[in-house]
Amino acid sequence: MEVNQAKQEHLLALKVMRLTKPTLFTNLPVTCEDRDLPGDLFAQLMREDPSTIKGAEALMLGEMLTLPQNFGNIFLGETFSSYISVHNDSNQVVKDILVKADLQTSSQRLNLSASNSAVGELKPECCIDDVIHHEVKEIGTHILVCAVSYTTQYGEKLYFRKFFKFQVLKPLDVKTKFYNAETDEVFLEAQIQNITTSAMFMEKVSLEPSMMYNVTELNTVTSGEDGESTFGKMSYLQPMDTRQYLYCLKPKPEYAEKAGVIKGVTVIGKLDIVWKTNLGERGRLQTSQLQRMAPGYGDIRLSLEMIPDTVNLEEPFDIICKITNCSERTMDLVLEMCNTRSIHWCGVSGRQLGKLSPGAFLSLPLILLSSVQGLQSISGLRLTDTFLKRTYEYDDIAQVCVVCPYTNNEC
């Protein structure tokens, strides 16, 4: 290669154009009435304009397609499409033309050319066309490197390259939040924000759960046959708008057995997002695996299997507690029940519950009553492991609403 190669006149010209979707031409309707000075003139001008909608000229959005006028923005997950045209500008036949298109990202170099074989010859005023597509998977600077090598009719081998640099931007901002239910369910709230400059139609926002969970999407209101989206009729996101998606994850039965034993970080799954913009321009992203720190239950987990939501004042009611041994050792448990200002336990305190091996659980029906009206918190259970002489306190286990059954009559 010669040093001054860049300045050399080449017989071939390379042109590149990014092919985003075409756009629909918009007109600017200006009308008047028959009695106005221009009479029918304005209407006639609009009818003659090929870009108007015939019969409804006042409708702004036309049908005429126009080619993209600039490179525009490209976002992670979208497909980069580009037209590559190599045109013989000279008046001689050029031979053995090889056009190569590579995409250089921060981490790799990809070959995007449809074919890697050379074209035998190219006559004057003829072109070699190629349309390349690539789904961008990295943020940041990308460089499209187009290299053309050819042989002149005098047998001279020539070569040139062109570089087209562009930035890939992040289209969405995704934030997630986990809510652990008293049952083993986990609720995931995902906030998805459109940080592009155009409206985005969210075609799909789904949670692909990990193998431990089944997922229910809570983004439709089931009324009638079809579920209606909680986001209304039109499922699009304006620039900078944020939308919350909610998912309920239930551990699969085989894992639910061991739910008490699940500790530390667990993989919940990942969000799969597909959006579309102008005329179906498509983008797709998946989040990384969403991880959730399982709530720490300590050695013994006490959860409620059954509890009424509303009880009468000073009337005993039943609850069923589930006690799970989450530790690695066998425990020998004693249950103490301490009354609080409002909660009074019925039955004997200090009774032996027996031995509980690791991972095992037992269900424990208990009776109690409340002496105070209102929303009352159930507290005051104490479990003592007699092996280690360690006491676990359980307060604010659940809440019940205490009502006075006579209120209506008396008042």
Add this chain to the structure above:
Amino acid sequence: MNSGEAPAQRPVTLDITVEDVNKEAPGPDPPEPTISQTPSIDSVIPQEDSIDLGAEFATPQEDSSTTPSESLMDKLNDQMMESVMISDSPNNSEEDEVAPIDSFLDGGEEEDNAQETPGSKGEQSEIGHNTTEIKVAMEEEEEEEEEKGGSVLKADEDTKEQPDTQEQVTAFVSPEADAQSPSDLKSGEPAPQEARGTSPKEEPVPVCTIFSHGTQPKSLVPDGFQPTLIKSPSFSMGSGGGSEEAVTPSKLTAPLVCQPSPSLSKFFTDNGHVNPASDFFDSFTATSSFISVSNPNAELPPGSTAPAPTQAPATQPQPFNQLQAVFSGSDDPFATALSLSEVDRRHDAWLPSEETRKVLISVATQQYSPAYVETNRLTMPGLKFDNLQGDAVKDLMLRFLGEPAAMKRQVLTANSVEQSFTGLKRLISSKNWRAAIDLMGRLLTAHGQGYGKAGQPTSHTTDSLQLWFVRLALLTKLNLFQNAELEFEPFGNLDQPDLYYEYYPTVYPGRRGSMVPFSMRLLHAELPQYLVKPQEALDRLHNLKTVCLAVRSLKLWRSRLSRVMYSMANCLLLMKDYVLAVETYHSIIQYEPLQRVQLLSGIGRIFLQIGDVKTAERYFEDVEKACQMTGSQPSHTTCVLMNRAFVYLSQNNYTEAHASFTDVLKIDPKNPVANNNAAVCLLYLGRLKESLGQLEGLVQQDPALYLHESVLFNLTTMYELESSRSTQKKQALLEAVAGREGDSFNTQCLKLV
């Protein structure tokens, strides 16, 4: 991050902030691992020519989904939407008609009829003497009456007076024309005019009805030739001759004390045609019956007889209060002739604001003269820029093709056409809108509302307002929104008292309502949306809608309502408030059932535009159903095929999209949209040469259809992609454009600069 390990098919992994409820605080986003492992890009780049795509394609910051004409949409991007309540009219009773509006003004009108004061009587008789200058513009409701009225006017025609009037008018006008466009003058005429200060008396409120479709029940002797223009009050009120000079800069005109008024009519007389008025009136709103009535020359054979009742007042100075008395009696034939045209009333109906209404009632009851209305309640427009004239095509030719080629470019200018509506019409239809704007500037200058006249008292006529409307409409069409806004500004909210007929009881006796054309109100309402003030546009449109709903049961007002709804929907679309835009377009169907197919298709395209292909398909299915119901019209078949093509396009299936556009062409080979769109599809299929060939062929074969900015934009874009010689090819296009297009051509689509 696993992007490195990701196989090609796998979707991308996005970094996410994970917040766990257990950790109370939502932490900030963790840094992106992808970035950190970035090797230096620079190392990859050899020292060969590196092109930033920005240079090739313009700034990467811009929204990719813009079309050339859409730049204003981009500006609207940042506008936050507010939801706007759309109140549909649930009530459809036919009873209410224009009643609401009438009730506002009835009081005033009655009093107006009742007490015609001696003062006004005097005025009328003076005008009566001045018969030659006053145009009869009779207005009739019915077609039959049109004929009758026409013959009446005919009979009145006094041939002797014709030259008289003509010369007067010319005389009056020419000094002004001197200042503006000397070439317009017919050289022979100034001398006689001066001699003639014919009108012997002052004319306190001169009359103009050039384009008039206005009622002129007091019509005096029609000269059958020229209507004249009303003078501004400042010129006519009280001081007469002195103030005349303000209108007519040249001192030569000093003796013309009582002109027929500074006159638009010049532009209809001074054009060398024997009967320019007929040209004008013929061309102007042929559908409207009253207008043709006001054009006796056009309608009637000379020397026809049968004077109709209306004539009586014309021939001699009959006291106006008598007329008024007659006017109020319902059975009198005079009354029939003179009574307000119901069509007019509907057409001009408007709801003034409370304040304006009071002023109008005061004027009508003669509590005070219009002259004493505070100036801040008056409309005092004036041109804000003098000369727009220019021809960007020619400028480009000078630059790229050289002087000789540029000299060949011939377009009509304000100077090269008749200074009349005929000329105006030629300019508009030949798409020389800049020249048309200039011509209208001249006409308005003649009316005393020229450059620098803003803020000076003036008076308005239906005609001056029509001129303003057309000027502003063309400015808007040329995307000169700021200019339009500037010139609109003195009109305020188009509700000043002096914009109502009631304000000029002597000029428009008995006529009520607004002189402002509804189309001008609509334009005024739409304008802010193009200036990044869509909220203001919506507010104004809602006000219009309210009035339309108040009188909605009439056909005219229904169509106005639907037009306002279109504007609202368009504005919402510009604001990208797609929900409300779709809702509004949908609601138009009830007013325009014939446009159902187009509207549903349009809504479908909106959904495609935002990427919701499924919903779009549902709308397109509705279109197909609607088409089946109405039977097979070719336009509907076209529409269905076109919609299908757009769906394919949105599914990235350019092959099928191309096939569908081609199917349209089998039915309608000249369909410019299908031709253009098929060519666009070819490009996406990698068939640049074919696509280019197709578009080029179209432009050559049928330039009328294809020298359109969208097509040319596509073509020049492909030229740029095709070869290094795009500039020459674009210049060839420029030559094609120069041969056909007027001065309003948007040269940006040629991308030469």
